[in-house]
Amino acid sequence: MVDVTPERDDKPAERKQRAMPPPEIEASPAEEGQPDEQLQDAWPMVVPLYNKPIRNNKGEMVKEVKLREPRAADINRYGNPCRYNGDGEPVIQERKMTYMIAALADILPPFIEDMDPRDWNTCAMKLQRFFLPDLRAW
Template sequence: MNRHSREGFIDDRPMVDVTPERDDKPAERKLRPTPRPEIEPSPAEATEVAAEEEWPITVKLLHRPVKGNKGERLKEVSLREPRAGDINRYGNPIRINQDGDVLIDERKMTYMIAALTGILPPFIEDMDPRDWNSCAYPLRRFFLPDPAVWQAARTISSSTATAWRAGTTSAPRSSLRCRSPTSRCIWRERRSVTACSNRR
């Protein structure tokens, strides 16, 4: 009878050992000195450093000088520290959309740069776009909420919502106001703030 060899199976021939021989003595390794790890500052320390930033901020205009109020050509502008009154007058030039993206409102930022530099808005509008962005981007963080405070507020609101769902605290009155003609609105029973489309 004819014997067929099947693919993937080992023949009856003896296998040859090809592993290298080991020495019984382990090789001595030279230990290299490890470098000290660089420790990044904690968020609290970073906040302190940011608070110590010196004003005014000077931005060099690398692409085209801007015309000053007296007709002079300026190759750098100085931005003073923004205040809440500037937001009240010109609006907040930074907003966050629902996806969490930080967006610049260009018109408001142009007026804010004009206010902080003391240069009239038409001259700011004549800036090279790259120089305008060089002025706008360092200002972004001053018009956003502090993340530490934001996280604390989010923690408080989530713990309140958890207690509210568990029934240990009363629901907000706005969630119980429902314009549904039936007295048994399912959203009223669940005490949902946002789910009921009939709420006032």
Template sequence: MADEAPPQQIKPLTFKLRKPVEAHGEKISEITFREPTGADIEAAGLPVNIDFAFDPPRIEFDARKMSAMMSVLAAVPPSTIRALAPKDWSTCAWGLASFFIPDLV
């Protein structure tokens, strides 16, 4: 066990926004998310649902939980996430989805 490499640090994910939004009294044109933790899932809920009854499995977002998670991970108020353009919200959600999909291999 002493020879194991330390866990790889995940870089924050930054997305350019098609439409700027306000966060903490300032207009922002990009949003950065840190890697989630188990505590974040406990607080916001699991924002991605996977239905293995389909082939390939169906992936769906719980919009309320994903919005809450985005707010926590970006350290912005919920109003900032609610103000995102639909395409920006979707781009961010899909970018974050891989954190919540299990490695099954």
């Protein structure tokens, strides 16, 4: 029988290094010292109601909801409408969020409850980050 295995050198084969430029890493907004433009909201926040208009306290039909900036006092009155679950996912507590939207829009809760669910979720998602901790602090 003939041995056909190739002979092995004791020294490893030299690989040619490919010349690669170093990666360019952009600075984060926190490192630049400039606030992220997306995080800067204009108040009142206007949320259009694309699916169904609702009544305001005067009985008029409105096609947009104007929300004032939330304050800690609103959380004391109506509760915090958002929290993180055990998996770190944000959760919206619907009843508290309905009362919070009503307070911020100055529209009675029964009128907010008449909103189309898609419009309600749009309002809730736009407000969600104001009721969750700022992760930059961790």
